[in-house]
Amino acid sequence: MAYSTKVLDHYNNPRNVGSFDQADRTVGTGLVGAPECGDVLKLQIKVDPATGLIEDARFKTFGCGSAIASSSLATEWLRGKTIDEAMGIKNTAIVEELSLPPVKVHCSVLAEDAIKAAIKNFQDKQEVAEPAEAVGASN
Amino acid sequence: MIFHTDAVQAAGKVSLDVEAMGIDLLSISAHKLYGPKGIGALYVRKKDPRVRLDAIIDGGGHERGFRSGTLAVQQIVGLGVACELARLEMPTESQYLLRLREKLRRGIMDQLSDVYLNGHPTERLPGNLNLSFAYVEGEGLMMGIKDIAVSSGSACTSASLEPSYVLKALGVGDELAHSSIRFGLGRFTTEEEVEFTIDALVREVTRLREMSPLYEMVQQGIDISKIEWAAH
DSSP: OOOOHHHHHHHHSOSSBSOOOTTOTTEEEEEEEEGGGTEEEEEEEEEOTTTOBEEEEEEEEESOHHHHHHHHHHHHHHTTOBHHHHHTOOHHHHHHHHTOOGGGHHHHHHHHHHHHHHHHHHHHHHHHSOGGGOOGGGO | OOOEEEOTTTTTTSOOOTTTTTOSEEEEEGGGGTSOTTOEEEEEOOSSSOOOOOOSBOSSOTGGGTBOSOOOHHHHHHHHHHHHHHHHHHHHHHHHHHHHHHHHHHHHHHHOSSEEEOSOSSSSOTTEEEEEETTSOHHHHHHHTTTSOOEESOOTTSTTOOOOHHHHHTTOOHHHHTTEEEEEOOTTOOHHHHHHHHHHHHHHHHHHHHTOHHHHHHHTTOOGGGSOOOOO
């Protein structure tokens, strides 16, 4: 199968590979997919408590080149965004940016799911946290 | 009961004996044994039992009605010569391929952990090696070793997401089937190519494991089989 130049670029030079401490209150972790389906994406966001902006993002992906590229791209797009803006990232935008063929659309769906899961995890953490130290991004 | 076997992969690689193996019908194809593309042969048992076939090409009734039409003589000769060479070369070629295949297998398994052999260790074609690299997805791995022509049992390109049914039939779980790569070695494979493949595999599997959430979890002592993964 022919991969687009952008998929190849993200596959060969993936952005923001790595992990944050899952226990960190400013970190949200999304883990989606399943090994027996051939795709697992772990995506993490780190939110600046002062500004409510996603200051950094990391990923680790078990999957094909398109799954790796979709998650790498997602971390690039997440940096500097507010939680609301991040919620607005659609899989169709990933499909378009990476020129994913129809059989690879599910990779972009997983990336969107991972973003939403990471945000939800972050928001859940803020609810159980002390209200006096409320973090700006939780809206 | 009539027994047909698709021997396209076996012919010319391992010895076949239709009497000893109880084969009534056997298909071969020239291009799998270094012959021309576009020609194959079907062995049809003549007695004990006699196998009767319905023609799928009608017309002038050539070949006693089995296959009407003009034969591609040059293709038939090509298949014949390919078979002759295969029979002559098989004893030395299978030894050569076995040695290269074991060099490839050991070279990879000595340097990488969590690599599993799919299929039988010895009862297999001399030039065939199928390995699963745990925590790395097969198609993703193929992309990283693009100078090497291999195939994967992972069906990430298909809509079904179902991995190879052959590996499943061999008892390989879905997870490792998605991590499988099949290597084919042949008459023209060289020692240098095997060394190149070992180096590329070790480098790429190591890189992709550093990127794999499953590998990370296993390093942290998490049992990934106990995680409730969401099906998708």
